[in-house]
Amino acid sequence: MRLSAIATAAVLCAVAAPAGAQAVAEPQRVIAIGGAITEILYALGEEDRVVAVDTTSLYPPQALAEKPNVGYMRQLSAEGVLSLSPDLILMDDGAGPQQAVDLIDAAGVAVQHMPTGYTVAELTGKVRTVSAAVGKAEAGETMAGTIDAGFEALAADLAGIEDRKRVLFILSLVDGRINAAGSGTGADAVIRLAGAENVFGDVEGYKILSSEAVAALEPDAILMVTRPGLEAVDPLTVPGLAATPAGQTGTVIRMDALHLLGFGPRTPDALRELAATLYPGIVPARTADVR
Missing domain, CATH: 3.40.50.1980 (Nitrogenase molybdenum iron protein domain)
Known part of the structure; x- marks a missing residue:
């Protein structure tokens, strides 16, 4: 062999x-x-x-x-x-x-x-490595600096928020069975970087949850991703989710999968978009000094 x-x-x-x-x-x-x-x-x-x-x-x-x-x-x-x-x-x-x-x-x-990797340092490190590999180290350093500045500006906007939103990330929903993101996942990282709490963060990885288990998590918001060619599923059809604070307010946030979880140059913008949706009127949707 x-x-x-x-x-x-x-x-x-x-x-x-x-x-x-x-x-x-x-x-x-x-x-x-x-x-x-x-x-x-x-x-x-x-x-x-x-x-x-x-x-x-x-x-x-x-x-x-x-x-x-x-x-x-x-x-x-x-x-x-x-x-x-x-x-x-x-x-x-x-x-x-x-x-x-x-x-x-x-x-x-x-x-x-x-x-x-799902940290800011790992993201900027990837930018620098890719850039250096094609002989564009200086441009990569500039890009990494812009990404760092974007995260720093977002962190500053989030600093004064005491009541952090509780978010449940749903990767998939089939026949009422919810595949939710725990710690150690890209979804967990974006929730935390956007200034929120992952309600399923005490569990590692992705796990299937029953309707009863989901109801006990009491999320303020449900976060899902969209992909080309895939039909959007309404999570609030699940009785357990409908009874949660997110279900009562209809707070379901959908974002493009690569934009939100790709951990590339657009990630600071994606997380600002998420944070601005979670904290309207507190976190600006745009940061003039970064763009």
């Missing part, structure tokens, strides 16, 4: 690096695997170097519309990725399956794995 993997990697290496290929000072054929990676490259103005993206690269919309698509980042084909002759692959750490990732790593092409 090991010999087979090595032989396959050798074949893929031949596909990825044709005979006589010259090394380049800066990569000219970049494959971006991960929505935030693609977003950073486009924000840097380096879209002409991007030769392919994955299906999570939903922003900007022209990325998927104009670039070859290597498929869903967790279901990659090593052959499909390497057949595009990249000289750099920027890959989110969540990419898979592992066998495909191992083959890509062994093929002789420059690969950089980008850690997935």
Whole structure:
């Protein structure tokens, strides 16, 4: 089995690096695997170097519309990725399956794995790493500084709020069964960064909740994401949710999935949008000194 993997990697290496290929000072054929990676490259103005993206690269919309698509980042084909002759692959750490990732790593092409993190420092670190990888370290430093400033401005606006909203993030709702976000998730991070409390934060990861368990959490607001092609589900049809403070006031907040959870250049704006919805009249929807 090991010999087979090595032989396959050798074949893929031949596909990825044709005979006589010259090394380049800066990569000219970049494959971006991960929505935030693609977003950073486009924000840097380096879209002409991007030769392919994955299906999570939903922003900007022209990325998927104009670039070859290597498929869903967790279901990659090593052959499909390497057949595009990249000289750099920027890959989110969540990419898979592992066998495909191992083959890509062994093929002789420059690969950089980008850690997935939910802190401001991890986000700005990813911006700096992606930028440096394409020779745009200075522009990346500027972008990271803008992101830091956005978070600092939001934190200042939230500082005087004592009565923090209690928020329940629902990833999915099927047949009355609610998949809710606990701690250690991107959803938990955005709730906290937006100045609210995750009512399910005492539990780690995503868990299925009964209607009774949801009612006991008593959220002030329900947060959900939207995705292209998926029909919005009304969470207030669940009796347990309808009886909560969020249900009584009809407070259901829906935001684009990549915008809210992508942890890319737009994240400070997304969290300000969320905070302004949670605390209208207290948190401004725009910050003039950041934009």
